[in-house]
Amino acid sequence: MKQRFWQFALISVMVFLLAACGSAKQEGATDNKTAPTSQQETGQSQPAATETAKGTREITYLGKTYTVPEKAENIVVAGSIESMEDALVLGTNLTGASSVGGSFPQMFAEITKTATDIGQKQQPNFETMLKLKPDVILGSTKFPADKTEKMEKIAPTIPVSHKAVDWEANLLLLAELTGQQDKANELLQQYKKDLEAAKPKIGAEYKDKKVIALRLRGLELCLYAESVFFNPTLYDELGLTVPAEIKATKKQEIISIEKFSEINPDVIFLQFAESENKKNVKILEELQNNPIWKNLDAVKNNKVFINVVDPDAQGGTFWSKQQFLKAAVEKLGS
Incomplete structure (x- = not known):
C-alpha cells in the first residue's frame, strides 16, 4: 500500500515538472517573438523623433x-x-x-x-x-x-x-x-569702437548745438521722436543735446516750414527719397528756394547735409547707424 502511494506521488511530481518545463519554453518562445517586434517599432519611431529634433531649433x-x-x-x-x-x-x-x-x-x-x-x-x-x-x-x-x-x-x-x-x-x-553670429558680433564690436572714437570729434563742438535729422515727404517736413530714425545715434550714442522740440515729438510728426524756422537748427541732416516723392520730384528744389528755409542758421552756415545715407534707409538699423556715424564724423568731426 505504501509502495503504491510513493509510486503515485513520484509520478505526480514528474508530471508537474514536465508541465512547468513546457510552460517555460512556451513563454521563452513568446518573449523571443515579442522582443524583435518591440525593437523594430523602436527602430522606426526613434529616427523620426531624432530627425524632427535635429530638423528644427528654437x-x-x-x-x-x-x-x-x-x-x-x-x-x-x-x-x-x-x-x-x-x-x-x-x-x-x-x-x-x-x-x-x-x-x-x-x-x-x-x-x-x-x-x-x-x-x-x-x-x-x-x-x-x-x-x-x-x-x-x-x-x-x-x-x-x-x-x-x-x-x-x-x-x-x-x-x-x-x-x-x-x-x-x-x-x-x-x-x-x-x-x-561671429560676423555680427565682430561688426557690433567695431561699431562701438568707431562710436567711442567719434564722440570727442563731434561732442566738443556740437554738444550744445541744435542738431536735427528729418525727412522731406511731399510738401511736408517730418520730425522724429528721440528714439526713432537717426536720433538715437545723435543724442544717445554721440551725446548731443536733445532739442526740446524733439523731446516733445511722439514717434513722427509733420511740421510746417514756418514752425520749423522757430526751431532754427544749427545743423540739419535732411533725407529725401524720390521713391516717396514721385508726384513731385522737384519738391527738394522748391524747399531750398523757399525764403524761410534760406534764412535758417544751418542753411546760412552751410550746415545742411542732404542724403548723407541712402534715402531709402530706415535709420534705426545697424547698416543705417554705421553709415550715418561715418557721415556725421565726416561732416561734423573736428
Whole structure:
C-alpha cells in the first residue's frame, strides 16, 4: 500500500515538472517573438523623433521663442525693410522680399539679385510667398495680427521689430538664422569702437548745438521722436543735446516750414527719397528756394547735409547707424 502511494506521488511530481518545463519554453518562445517586434517599432519611431529634433531649433528673440528649421536657407522678408538692411550687412541673399514703389530699392541690389518680389511692404502677396516655400518668413511688427497669422500658415514667421531701439537684436536674429553670429558680433564690436572714437570729434563742438535729422515727404517736413530714425545715434550714442522740440515729438510728426524756422537748427541732416516723392520730384528744389528755409542758421552756415545715407534707409538699423556715424564724423568731426 505504501509502495503504491510513493509510486503515485513520484509520478505526480514528474508530471508537474514536465508541465512547468513546457510552460517555460512556451513563454521563452513568446518573449523571443515579442522582443524583435518591440525593437523594430523602436527602430522606426526613434529616427523620426531624432530627425524632427535635429530638423528644427528654437530661437529666442525679444523675449519670445520661435521654432525654426535648423537650416534656414530660403528666407523671405515681408514688410521688414529693417531685415533687408541687416541682410545687406551680413551678405544674405534673400529668396523673396518686399518692394518699394514696385521695385527693390537700389541699395538692396546685392541681396535681391535672385529674389522674388512678394509685393509692396505694406501689402505682401501671400500666394507668391507660398510658392517660394520659405524656411522662415521675417515679417514686421507693423503688421496687424491677421496678416501675421496668414504668414504663419505658410512658414515659421518672426515679426521683426520696426523700433530703432531693437536694432542690435534685429541684426543678431538674422545672424543666428544664417549661422553668422561671429560676423555680427565682430561688426557690433567695431561699431562701438568707431562710436567711442567719434564722440570727442563731434561732442566738443556740437554738444550744445541744435542738431536735427528729418525727412522731406511731399510738401511736408517730418520730425522724429528721440528714439526713432537717426536720433538715437545723435543724442544717445554721440551725446548731443536733445532739442526740446524733439523731446516733445511722439514717434513722427509733420511740421510746417514756418514752425520749423522757430526751431532754427544749427545743423540739419535732411533725407529725401524720390521713391516717396514721385508726384513731385522737384519738391527738394522748391524747399531750398523757399525764403524761410534760406534764412535758417544751418542753411546760412552751410550746415545742411542732404542724403548723407541712402534715402531709402530706415535709420534705426545697424547698416543705417554705421553709415550715418561715418557721415556725421565726416561732416561734423573736428
